[in-house]
Amino acid sequence: MLESIGNRELIVLDGLGVRLRGTYHRPADRTHDSTTGDSTAGDSAASRTKLNRTGVLFVNSLSLPRAASGDSAVYWADSMAAHGYPAFRIDLPGLGDSEGEASPDLLDTISSGDLAAVGAGAAKQLVQRFGLTGMVIFGHCAGAVSALFAGAASSECAGLILLDPYFHLPQAKRPKVRQELSDWARRSRVGAFLSNSYDRARKLRLALRGSALPGNANSALLARWKQVAAAGLPILLLKAPGIKAQGSKPRAGEFDYIGYVLKLAGRKSRVSVDFVEGADHSFANHAGRKAVERLIAGWLTAQFPLTNFSPSARNVSLLRVDKKQNESRESQAAPADLGCALEGR
Amino acid sequence: MQNQHHLNEQLEERAGYFPVSGAHLYAVLHEVEKPVARVLLVGPFASERHNSYLPWVRWARSLAAEKIEVLRYDYRGIGESTGDFEQMTFADWSDDVRLLAAWFADRTPHAPLVLHGLGMGAVLAGRAFDEGIGDALLLWSAPANANQALRATLMRWVGLEQIFKFGPDRKSASDYIRELEQGAPLEVDGYRWPVSLWRDSFEFMLPAALENEERAAEKYERPVRIVKLTREAAPLAKGGLVGYDDLKDFNWLYAPNREWIATVAAQMNKGVAYA
Numbered sequence: 376m377l378e379s380i381g382n383r384e385l386i387v388l389d390g391l392g393v394r395l396r397g398t399y400h401r402p403a404d405r406t407h408d409s410t411t412g413d414s415t416a417g418d419s420a421a422s423r424t425k426l427n428r429t430g431v432l433f434v435n436s437l438s439l440p441r442a443a444s445g446d447s448a449v450y451w452a453d454s455m456a457a458h459g460y461p462a463f464r465i466d467l468p469g470l471g472d473s474e475g476e477a478s479p480d481l482l483d484t485i486s487s488g489d490l491a492a493v494g495a496g497a498a499k500q501l502v503q504r505f506g507l508t509g510m511v512i513f514g515h516c517a518g519a520v521s522a523l524f525a526g527a528a529s530s531e532c533a534g535l536i537l538l539d540p541y542f543h544l545p546q547a548k549r550p551k552v553r554q555e556l557s558d559w560a561r562r563s564r565v566g567a568f569l570s571n572s573y574d575r576a577r578k579l580r581l582a583l584r585g586s587a588l589p590g591n592a593n594s595a596l597l598a599r600w601k602q603v604a605a606a607g608l609p610i611l612l613l614k615a616p617g618i619k620a621q622g623s624k625p626r627a628g629e630f631d632y633i634g635y636v637l638k639l640a641g642r643k644s645r646v647s648v649d650f651v652e653g654a655d656h657s658f659a660n661h662a663g664r665k666a667v668e669r670l671i672a673g674w675l676t677a678q679f680p681l682t683n684f685s686p687s688a689r690n691v692s693l694l695r696v697d698k699k700q701n702e703s704r705e706s707q708a709a710p711a712d713l714g715c716a717l718e719g720r
Numbered sequence: 721m722q723n724q725h726h727l728n729e730q731l732e733e734r735a736g737y738f739p740v741s742g743a744h745l746y747a748v749l750h751e752v753e754k755p756v757a758r759v760l761l762v763g764p765f766a767s768e769r770h771n772s773y774l775p776w777v778r779w780a781r782s783l784a785a786e787k788i789e790v791l792r793y794d795y796r797g798i799g800e801s802t803g804d805f806e807q808m809t810f811a812d813w814s815d816d817v818r819l820l821a822a823w824f825a826d827r828t829p830h831a832p833l834v835l836h837g838l839g840m841g842a843v844l845a846g847r848a849f850d851e852g853i854g855d856a857l858l859l860w861s862a863p864a865n866a867n868q869a870l871r872a873t874l875m876r877w878v879g880l881e882q883i884f885k886f887g888p889d890r891k892s893a894s895d896y897i898r899e900l901e902q903g904a905p906l907e908v909d910g911y912r913w914p915v916s917l918w919r920d921s922f923e924f925m926l927p928a929a930l931e932n933e934e935r936a937a938e939k940y941e942r943p944v945r946i947v948k949l950t951r952e953a954a955p956l957a958k959g960g961l962v963g964y965d966d967l968k969d970f971n972w973l974y975a976p977n978r979e980w981i982a983t984v985a986a987q988m989n990k991g992v993a994y995a
Contacts, residue, residue: 376736440773445910659910
């Protein structure tokens with residue numbers, strides 16, 4: 376068994392007493408740093424090299440393994456590495472291949488920021504080990520919540536990439552009756568009419584409440600957001616089309632958290648928000664993953680320009696990525712995941 | 721932080737890659753000293769992998785805790801394994817089972833090799849067993865052919881998709897199947913299913929003798945256990961919610977299956993002939 380192949384290397388980190396497993400995607404100009412093929416190499420050349428550039432750390436989205444839906448995290452990590460940014464995908468304790476036991480109340484654990492220390496610790500270890508200048512932490516959905524908490528707890532955090540973050544406290548499971556009612560509303564005309572009426576009623580209630588936060592807002596998370604965003608940490612926030620939503624605006628009757636957090640960030644903030652047309656909530660569908668890839672590449676090169684990246688190596692890597700993309704054809708958007716914390720908002 | 725090599729000396733779980741034609745298979749070995757048996761886990765397919773990863777890993781760990789060495793892996797083109805999913809065939813995935821089973825069986829000290837497949841993995845494991853690979857076979861939710869496994873995945877995906885669609889935008893599973901059969905690839909949970917995958921799946925059959933345990937015993941004269949998982953086993957079986965059902969306690973499922981493996985292995989280790 377090999378620990379290192381091509382541009383990938385398996386890594387092990389200390390997750391506050393448990394071993395975390397992960398995959399390192401070497402930047403395109405450093406693919407030969409490691410002693411590929413030697414399973415006994417262990418402390419490879421790559422791990423001894425000081426990369427002196429910003430890395431990207433992916434954390435799990437809820438309980439999904441580090442490859443994420445449709446292996447989208449693998450795809451993006453490969454792409455970032457092709458652009459010269461070392462990328463790391465890790466499994467948090469009890470998830471994927473990492474040791475430990477995930478809490479049966481994982482959603483609550485994430486929402487309360489209990490994974491922040493381990494995420495920040497992983498970033499610190501990787502920055503030290505690979506000689507990075509800092510770490511951008513990447514998270515999707517519940518993973519975006521983990522990323523934000525970890526970023527606020529990490530002095531190594533250089534930026535955040537948040538895909539469909541949420542700022543409320545989601546219900547662990549929707550009552551069955553409500554779930555069936557929602558399903559009926561989507562199926563039938565009468566149901567659709569009632570659903571629209573319900574949205575209008577909620578919109579009215581929202582208008583009466585003014586700009587006050589909903590009762591289920593995650594105040595601890597919002598405080599961390601204010602801490603990092605107001606301090607000018609570069610943040611890229613990507614939004615997929617929501618259920619019955621118009622563009623980046625929320626569904627009628629839903630609180631506009633994105634608008635709220637942008638105000639909270641203040642004038643000195645460096646927050647970029649992009650709406651990813653054609654993406655599903657997982658962003659794993661072809662249209663979604665390509666758009667995310669493009670947006671992240673643009674954002675990374677603008678925020679963290681590489682001065683020590685060999686363009687020739689980059690060209691080679693990008694050719695490889697482009698070839699794969701060209702082989703694929705466009706397709707319709709796939710659905711979001713029912714298990715997602717956003718459902719039941 | 722310690723490096724991989726240093727930790728490997730203490731780790732019971734060792735992750736690595738196996739080279740195969742044009743790709744690398746990611747595998748995790750749950751290493752056991754003097755194992756009573758070895759189990760090769762042939763797991764859930766494509767998007768099902770992600771949904772059931774936690775109970776699958778826990779199953780591997782529960783076996784290793786009982787001195788049963790386990791090797792689990794990702795299919796070529798899926799998860800941590802490399803390769804282009806769209807280019808893969810059932811022949812490639814069958815080759816991977818053969819390669820890993822051969823590597824695993826060669827480990828010392830010798831111990832009986834059990835193949836264990838779930839869903840699509842049951843078809844792959846069953847076919848390998850039919851070729852004479854492995855000393856025993858454990859099947860969970862074995863479909864009659866690969867197409868049934870694909871349909872189960874498709875149904876789950878359609879169910880999720882419908883949550884986000886209203887009225888006429890909602891497509892049924894039959895609509896998607898019709899599109900596939902008319903020659904259009906389909907993207908399911910981030911995996912693009914080529915038409916060839918769907919077409920070939922009808923012919924990729926579970927061996928007929930594995931229809932039930934009696935027929936299997938008669939034909940193979942090696943232990944075979946066939947378990948049909950119910951909804952309670954979600955997300956290992958159809959249904960369930962990611963982040964909720966994958967975190968529940970599965971010991972009710974693990975314990976009897978683990979005991980079966982241990983019993984079968986004990987008999988083999990004592991040289992008791994299978995009857």
